[in-house]
């Protein structure tokens with residue numbers, strides 16, 4: 001399909017019946033992806049530490065999926081909070097997510113030589129550790145429930161390959 005095809009704006013239904021969970025869905029790339037997932041027919045669980053952002057994303061989703069879209073306020077850097085998120089999603093929906101996008105993130109434009117320990121810890125916690133926690137927890141759920149054809153997507157950055165810039169990567173801090 002041509003990228004200018006108007007059907008792309010309406011959605012083609014290619015995620016019809018799917019259930020997607022997006023962390024960092026309250027803003028930026030996560031929000032935009034929630035909107036595309038919903039337009040394509042998916043039900044979307046929008047997860048963010050920012051309650052206003054998460055709810056605004058849900059309100060921006062124009063098409064309903066198989067189930068209603070819902071927001072979850074969760075700090076995904078905490079293993080306990082991620083466990084509670086899994087339980088809440090299990091309680092609220094009769095199916096488990098078959099699409100996971102880990103898009104939570106923090107960015108800094110601080111040069112590597114100027115970075116302090118607190119900033120380093122925050123970036124590693126949100127960009128790296130939280131991705132591990134979310135992907136592990138929801139992979140377990142998918143395996144336990146024998147989800148077929150599931151997708152797990154994580155965000156990285158080309159800046160991960162740039163020596164001397166900030167720690168934006170997921171998995172490669174320098």
Ligand SMILES: NC(=O)c1ccc[n+]([C@@H]2O[C@H](COP(=O)([O-])OP(=O)(O)OC[C@H]3O[C@@H](n4cnc5c(N)ncnc54)[C@H](O)[C@@H]3O)[C@@H](O)[C@H]2O)c1
Pocket residue numbers: 023024025026027028029030047048049050053074075076077103104105106107126127130155156157158168169
């Ligand atoms: N924007 C870009 O050009 C770009 C390019 C390449 C990669 N990325 C990466 O993509 C990801 C998203 O970037 P973005 O531009 O959409 O950023 P953004 O700041 O717009 O969105 C990130 C979201 O993550 C949420 N978040 C932060 N900490 C959280 C936590 N502990 N628990 C739950 N949610 C949390 C924030 O509230 C925010 O809504 C980041 O990892 C970023 O490094 C961005």
